[in-house]
Amino acid sequence: MELRPELTTRQQTALSPRLYQSMKILRLSAPDLLELLHKELDENPALEIPEPSDYDHDAGLSAERQLWEDYVRADGSRQGSFQGERPLNVSELAASPVTLSDHLTLQLDLEGLPVEEHRIGLALIGSLDDDGYLRDSVECIAGAIGEPAARVEQVLTVLQGLDPPGVGARDLEECLRIQLLQMKAGRLAVEIVARFLPEVARNAYGEIARAVKAPLARVEKAVALIRELNPVPGSLFDVSPPAGAVIPDVFLLVEEGRVRVLANRETLPPLKLNQVYQELAAAGEAGPETVDYIKNKIRDATRLIRDLKQRRATITRVAEAIAGHQPDFFTRGPAYLRPLSIEDIARELEVHPSTISRAILGKYMNTPFGIFEFRYFFSSGYTTAGGERLAANAVKKRISELIAREDARKPLSDQKIATLLAGEEIRISRRTVAKYREEMGALPSWQRKKIGICRDTLPGSSGE
Known part of the structure; x- marks a missing residue:
């Protein structure tokens, strides 16, 4: 057998830190996102909430504002306007919490695995703890379900590629390494995670730099990226009982059989760039380090504002697509819900199904029949x-x-x-x-x- 070098090319998706943040913001529920915004407002002086005087009150009503006022006016007249429907119990409208198991099972169904591998995937999901870690050994799980350990390990690799990043890891090192590899963060960050986590905890950047023979600045940048990773993937999912009140992300108003969708802008504060910091960055009169600091903060704030707008637009588009597929539900009631899959919406919006999966996670819509979770509208069905x-x-x-x-x-x-x-x-x-x-x-x-x-x-x- 002759060994010789061979050059091949292949396409591989690289997840940049910028895209990683955008995906994270899309995945967060409204309460979690509000907590993130408060943190950003505390840490980034270039980001601020505009004063009421900053708004243009003379600009007239926007289309969305007009829709909001239409919704408020119609709110009092909707009660009892749907004939033939029995009154719904409050318990029927109570939103169930999104569990890590539900979120992963939904994605696993999209992978199109063979039946046996899908069964292994469900067993692995059922073996995860609340933090999203796999504490049982692959051998133990393989013995319990009667499958070869090598095959279970293969399906575990698929599970570790699902959202949230780092899920299915067996320890902290593997959890962080999975996230870094998905981000294409580079060899240095992966090596630091594999060999120097205790040094990272002690902020011993000099020791790490000498050991890996890399410039201190590169090590500090890699460690900063590592610290932004999520060591507990399961923390994104609430395992406690659901709260009594749910804040809808969108409102749906039915007028003459036509459904109109309105994004709920009251859940999150409006954001803008601090004008003083913009002027300082433009003038460039401060020292180089100060100017770089200000520009970095402005860049981070700009990116966050853009990601928030993109999140709102994506959620609204998904809600509009759901309304288009479920017209009888919104005009006649829950008994007329039709089968709908994530792939149907993904094809219509020309996005990957994983984007839809993130967009519906923990999101709610206020309908004429109560508040429902987005995922309620996705289910298989039957033909009468x-x-x-x-x-x-x-x-x-x-x-x-x-x-x-x-x-x-x-x-x-x-x-x-x-x-x-x-x-x-x-x-x-x-x-x-x-x-x-x-x-x-x-x-x-x-x-x-x-x-x-x-x-x-x-x-x-x-x-x-």
Whole structure:
């Protein structure tokens, strides 16, 4: 066998720090983003919130402002204007928290893996802790699911390429290395993570520079980049119970059957560049180091303002696309939700599905029927005998209604619910009914019957 050098070319996506920040801002929920903005306002003197006098009150109403006033005027008249819909319970509108498992499973489904590898991926996701780390060994997981360790390791590599960056790592070093490799940060930063994390913690830049034989300035730059990484990928996802109030990112107003989308600008403060700092940078009269410092801060502030505008535009575009695919939901109610996939929206907006995945994470919209999470509108579905397509969430809603109206002493079994749905031309199996019932937190029929009997025996009950 003869060994000889060979030159090949291939395309590979490089994630720059600038793009990394843009993706991070898109992924954050409104409360998390507000916390980030407060931090930036504290640390960057070139960034500020404009005074009320800075606004042009004589410029007239913008189209968005006019839409907002239309929304406010119509708000009081929407109640009770949708005939045929039963009043919704508050619990039905409560937003469930976005979990790390949900976010990763959604992305794993987009990878198009073979069935067995998809099953391994789900097992790996289920083995992650709240911080997003894989604490169990690959060998242990492979033994539990009956798959070769090499195959599990291969799927783990796929998992580690998903969002958030660093997820699926087995230790801090691997977590940071994954993020650096995705950013194409260079060999020096990767080597520092692999060999000098204790020195980084001690700010021993000189020791690191001497050991790697690199200029001190390069080491300081690499360490600064490392410190910006997220050592706890799972921290982006709240594992605590959901808060009672949810702030919508967009409002949807229905007028004469047409849906209009309005970005909620009240959740985040407006930002602008500090004029004094701009003048100092333009004059260049301060010392070189001071001028460089000011220019760097102005550049960071400009980039943040641009990323915020891009985030708002992307979320609004996604909401408009959802409205275009789900017109019956917004005009007739949740029972008319249709199947919709992330790929459908990605194709329409001509972006990668991962961008849509980030844009819907932890985002909410205020509709005529209450506040819903963006991800609520994405689900698989069924085709009725009459050819009508229904989303899985709409089927779940119908199951919930059947259970709510059942006789507590003779609750409906999963098979009976499947039969009733078949009578409505919704043909799903008993096992699917059981799966949806468990996902909604509803008890099986024998337990619901037991609770009904207990209620009948309470003092003052109307039972026998």
